[in-house]
Amino acid sequence: MAGGGGGLEVPERQRRGKQHSKRKKKKRLGFRIDMTPMVDIVFLLLTFFMYTTTMVTPQVMEISVPKEVEENVEVNQANLFTLYVRGDGKLFFSMGTDEPQPIAFGQLRAKVVELNLLRKNKLITAFKPSPDAPYGAIVQVLDILNQAEAEIIRQLQAEGIKRERKFAFVKISPEEVEKLKGL
Amino acid sequence: MPKIKKKRLGFVIDMTPMVDVTFLLLTFFMFTAKFKTEAEAEQKFVIKRPYASADTSKLPDKDIAIIKVGIDTLTGDTSYYYTIVNELQRRQVYENLNFTTEQRKPQVKVGLDLLDQLIMQTRITGPRTRFAIDGDRRIRYKWIEDAIDVLRKNNATAFNFVTEKRQ
Structure with a gap:
């Protein structure tokens, strides 16, 4: 220089x-x-x-709900797996017509995978969040279910079965809300 | 021999x-900078999005209408806000609903009835418009449930929840 x-x-x-x-x-x-x-x-x-610059771009979770038609689909109660979210964000599940039992968020994924592998494509998952539950908890449950779904697809594929997902948002009845409060 | 040390004044x-590099x-x-949209610039709330694991689908930036459920930072009130990203479509929708000049903002604060009308008009003016629900994770699920019902009523059965990647 x-x-x-x-x-x-x-x-x-x-x-x-x-x-x-x-x-x-x-x-x-x-x-x-x-x-x-x-x-x-x-x-x-x-x-x-x-x-x-914000590096985090929002991502989306795809949701589909059934069309608004008044028809009652007959469901075999024995294959119905219902998930509840109570007003305080606590998670409950029930099989068929059983009483709802509490379950931790951490255990949900394993439970869902286990039940689905047991009943293959027959299991119907109904998701019943109570209106008071925080939205964050609902998305968390959906996220866990999506993760479990990937696992189920992989496991069933190994057995040569094509996965048909049966999942629905179901409105919770006031009686069920009351019942959950007592648990 | 002793040299007289040159006094350094500066260096380059x-x-x-x-x-x-700079x-x-x-x-x-x-190039990566993405600026706030008109609607975001004037909103008085910050949405704390619910966390979800990494998903490959990103929020599209066109042909989309967003239903925001936000908590006002000043008053703490929860309300629905509706924004149509496409400006032409937005103008058309406002025209169809006879909005006053004051109401013609990029993002409108709405009740459920007006939300219903807006969604219907959005579906009419752009049948391919997708809907997204951008809710705060602290709000009650009731708000989201009602919004979903309005969407269902207008035959928009596939929509998106806006989430944030869990760090």
Whole structure:
């Protein structure tokens, strides 16, 4: 680097002048630009964009509900697996017409996989969240069910069975809400 | 021989590599930057989305209508907000519903009746418009249930829940 120690202020300019006529004109090989202001601006912009960008883009969970038709589908009660979410976010399940039993969020996935593998495609999952339950808990349950679904598909595929998912949102009745409160 | 030490006044650093990297980062962030939409800029609530595990499907940014259920940061009231992303479609829907100039905002605060009308008009003006429910994870499920019922009533049986990836 030519002119080291000379500071940043316009190097090698003063040499012009008197010596100019005597000396052979020096061939210039390069020139330097003071990049400081540019770097200032670039850093400013960089920090601005870094702070304003949000890396997390919202993702979506696909939901489908049956059409609004008043028809009662006959369901074999024995194959009905019902999941409840109580007002305080606690999770309950029941098989067929059994009494609802509490289950932890952490155990749900294993339970769902186990039951589905036992009854293959016959199991019908009904999801009955109570109106007071926090929305976050409902999405959490749906997420666990989706994860379990991937596992079930893989396991059934190994047995050569095509998976047909039977899942529905079902409205909870006021009696059931009351019943859950007592548990 | 003792030399007189030259007093150093300054030094020069070759900034070229640094500038290279900085520009690279700058262009990266400039291209990836996504700015707030008009609707988001004026909303008075922040939605704390429910967590879900990683999903490959992202929220589409066109042909979509979003039903937001947000908690107002000032008053703490929960309410529905409706926004149609496509501006042309939005104008058409507002026109069909005879909205006043004041009501013609990118995002409208709605009750269930108006939500019903808006969804119906959205379906008419753009049959391929998809719906998404963007709810706060702290709200009661009742809000979501009612919104789903309105969607079902308008034959929109496939829709999306907006979630956030669990870190």
